[in-house]
Amino acid sequence: MKQNKYDNAAFFEQYSMMPRSISGLSAAGEWHELKAMLPELKGKRVLDLGCGFGWHCRYARDQQASSVTGVDISANMLNKAREMTDDPQIKYLQQAIEDVDFENEQFDVVISSLALHYVESFDETVQKVYAMLSAEGTFIFSLEHPVFTALAAQDWHYDDKGEIMHWPVDHYHAEGLRETSFLGNDVMKYHRTAATYMNTLIRAGFEIKQIAEPKPSEEMLSTTAGMKDELRRPIFLMIAAQKRR
Incomplete structure (x- = not known):
């Protein structure tokens, strides 16, 4: 299923x-x-992959990447990304x-930020990226953590006073489609276990170099309610993997 809620x-x-739409990477708690x-x-x-407003594309050029391609549905x-970009080396x-x-070995680095949990076939996408x-190219991506996606409700459990009690996790091993809500709209996401994400990369030929489950920065903890x-x-969940030579 190929969703395009953003053209609504x-x-x-x-x-x-x-x-994060207004201030970009500085407002992204995981950045x-x-x-x-x-x-x-x-x-x-x-x-x-899933470049959105092009924040990561422009960052890559700021770091002197030779060329950057951003893809979004x-x-x-x-349109917003193009308005914010004045660089002929970003397409x-x-x-x-x-x-x-794309052609084989066309890129040295593939990035994807908070997009792959919308993709039905993670396995096929990983094979294409490989x-x-x-x-020895690098694939770095972030997505919603399996602890977060396991239940479609994606919400805290509250007491009768409306106070947060805990984050519920259930049906963790039941992978597949979750019909959830984002900004008041029905959105389709795909839940997979952490093991599935990692083993899919390994089977495709990647070596996992680093895994992160990011926490907010100290600055955000002190300034953001x-x-x-x-x-x-x-x-x-964020994973950095490298293609084996």
Whole structure:
């Protein structure tokens, strides 16, 4: 299933008002850890799958990547990305992640931020990424943590006073489609276990180099309301993997 909620005008307007949509990477609670997982980007050919507003694309060029390609299914996302980009070495393509079809070894680094939990066939996507990466190329991605996606409700358990009690986890091993809600809209996501994510990479020929379950930065903990609750359960899973020579 290839979703494109972001070309719905009302949904896109709400999304555009989110802090990370306005302020970019500095407002993304996981960015400080994802940035540390990236390889040296100078002189590299970079692909961003699910590029959104192009924040990671522009960062890669700031780090002197030789070229960057951003792919997203949403015309609204890409229109915004193009408005914010003034760099001929960044190219944006409107395409679903499932439909990407690049040449073998066309890229040195593939990045994907919070997009792959919307993709039905993670296995197929990983195989494509492996083929399009150069020898010893790097695949770094973030997605919603399996602890977060296990239940479609994706919400805390509250007491009768409305106070947070705990984060419920159930049906963890029942992988597959979850019909959840985001910004007041029905959204389809795919739940997989942490083992599935890692074993799929290993079977494709990748070597897992680093795994992170990011916590908010100290600055965000001290300045953003409710952020301390993010220490109670993981919300994101991030993996850096390298193609074997």
